[in-house]
Amino acid sequence: MTAKLAQSPMVQGWCPGAHRPMMSGDGLVVRVRPFRATLSPPQARALCDLARRYGNGTIDLTTRANLQIRGVAESDHPALLRALAGQDLLDTDPVMEGRRNILMAPDWxxxxxxxxxxxxxxxxxxxxxxxxxxxxxxxxxxxxxxxxxxxxxxxxxxxxxxxxxxxxxxxxxxxxxxxxxxxxxxxxxxxxxxxxxxxxxxxxxxxxxxxxxxxxxQVTAPRAPAKPLAPGPTDDGLILGVPFGSISAAAMETLIQAPGVADLRLMMDRLLWLRGALPQAPPGFITTPGSALLTTHACPGAPFCPRATVETRALAERLAGQVPGSLHISGCTKGCALPRRADITLTGRDGRFDLVRNGAPWDEPEATGLRPNDLNDLTGYA
Structure with missing residues (x-):
């Protein structure tokens, strides 16, 4: 462990879209922005099929309530775009797709x-x-x-x-x-x-x-924020948490096939709202409030992202619950999994980690050069 080391702030870059995907370690990352942050059952089933046919069978749920299909071969990208357009999941204008960054009230x-x-x-x-x-x-x-x-x-x-x-x-x-x-x-x-x-x-x-x-x-104050939504049954369905925002296509397909499902709404904090049904959730989802995985964030990390030099999610699972607030394990200073402050942030750099207290991955670290084996106990930093 070393003393504090100043680090230049990371200027955040562009996010992958459907028309403009980003290359990752496992292929292209193709972001899908469902209109009104909502999938009908047919759209959800089609998306699962496309994730298996053209990707690696995994669907990401982002912090902005968008979806990503991972592991797409460059040669398959045009066919995937045509299929998404056929399901009304794609802007025909690539410029408009990049500008349609809209957070939607989940109960619209x-x-x-x-x-x-x-x-x-x-x-x-x-x-x-x-x-x-x-x-x-x-x-x-x-x-x-x-x-x-x-x-x-x-x-x-x-x-x-x-x-x-x-x-x-x-x-x-x-x-x-x-x-x-x-x-x-x-x-x-x-x-x-x-x-x-x-x-x-x-x-x-x-x-x-x-x-x-x-x-x-700056004249009028908005109403006070409501208490954050949490996993569990609602008056109109079931809210589920998605650890690290990673969903298997098979698990999503099982959800959407439950009798009585009206639609699937994508929410902040990597939550899904299955409206109109109370099915038995398959393994891999968070079904009750209070799980430490709800406040633990981790990007795919190495070897899936070429910017990352460290593995992230196994460490995040091991450390979940050690920090009273939020914990962020970031493969690099870009901070894709949580592009804002966390109570404790571990940022990968040259195969080791920097530790930032009450900050973002691009902020000045409190400690640097930490190996994964050095990170068995974070209670001293919390």
């Missing part, structure tokens, strides 16, 4: 406010200026505020009286709007972001650290 209802906002946003996105790739939108307009911790730059929320507001990520308050001017307000806020140099910062919250948002955009 057809024709409801969240659904209407989603439709308006899809109609408006092609008319908006191009933003840095990871910027996105949160439609936090369900029965309770569920997306406060989600990564989004432009937040549609409700105030304490139920009125719609738009809030820039990084400030506490927003501006009250209504459905007649909602997209005009978004366009105006986005224009301010660009005119004041926000493109260089790359994210709204990062930009607001050095640039003041006009007071007119």
């Amino acid at each position: 209802q057809q024709g409801g406010l969240t659904d209407r906002l989603h439709t308006m946003l899809l109609e408006t996105l092609p008319k908006l200026p191009v933003l840095p790739e990871k910027m996105g939108y949160a439609l936090d307009t369900g029965a309770e505020a569920r997306l406060t911790r989600g990564a989004a730059d432009f937040r549609f929320e409700l105030d304490t009286e139920g009125h719609l507001l738009l809030r820039a990520d990084g400030v506490a308050n927003g501006i009250r709007i209504d459905e007649t001017n909602v997209m005009a307000a978004l366009t105006e806020l986005l224009a301010w972001f660009i005119e004041t140099g926000g493109q260089e910062a790359g994210r709204m919250a990062r930009h607001l650290r050095s640039t003041s948002l006009p007071n007119a955009w």
Whole structure:
């Protein structure tokens, strides 16, 4: 173990899409963004079949409630795109696919406010200026505020009286709007972001650290965040946790075939909501609250990612529960599994680990050069 070592912050890059996949150690990673973060039973069954036919049979659930098919051969990529388009799981325009970064309130209802906002946003996105790739939108307009911790730059929320507001990520308050001017307000806020140099910062919250948002955009407070959802039965189905966001196609297929399933909704924190049914979940899912695996995050690591020099998930399973809060095992400084602060972060570097307390993988470590065998007990760092 060595003393603290300063490390340059890692500028986050692009995320894999369907049209623009990323090469990993086991083949292409093809990200699928289901519309409204929802899969119908036929779409879910088709996705499982595609993961087996063109990938390695594993489906990832990301922190932004998207899915990834892993292990796709480059020669199979065009056929996979055609199959996804046939299931209405793909934007025909590659540019639009990259811009459709939308967090959806999990309890959205057809024709409801969240659904209407989603439709308006899809109609408006092609008319908006191009933003840095990871910027996105949160439609936090369900029965309770569920997306406060989600990564989004432009937040549609409700105030304490139920009125719609738009809030820039990084400030506490927003501006009250209504459905007649909602997209005009978004366009105006986005224009301010660009005119004041926000493109260089790359994210709204990062930009607001050095640039003041006009007071007119900071008038109304949003309602308080609700308690996070957790695995277990609900009034309308079953919520399941997905350890490390990794699902076998066979397990997902078993879930979706349960009698009475209405749809499968993808949620933050690597949760799935199986609506309309209470089936017996197959092995590999978290079915009750309080599991340490819900607060333990790990990317695929080596040898599956060419950036990683360390194995991650076996270590994460071994250390789960040793930290009272969140634990993140990251194969490199990019931090794909949890691109934000954790109570304890272990970052792979040159075959060993750096340890960051209360920070992200690209932050300054407290200790460096730790071997996996040195990491049997984290209680001293918690």
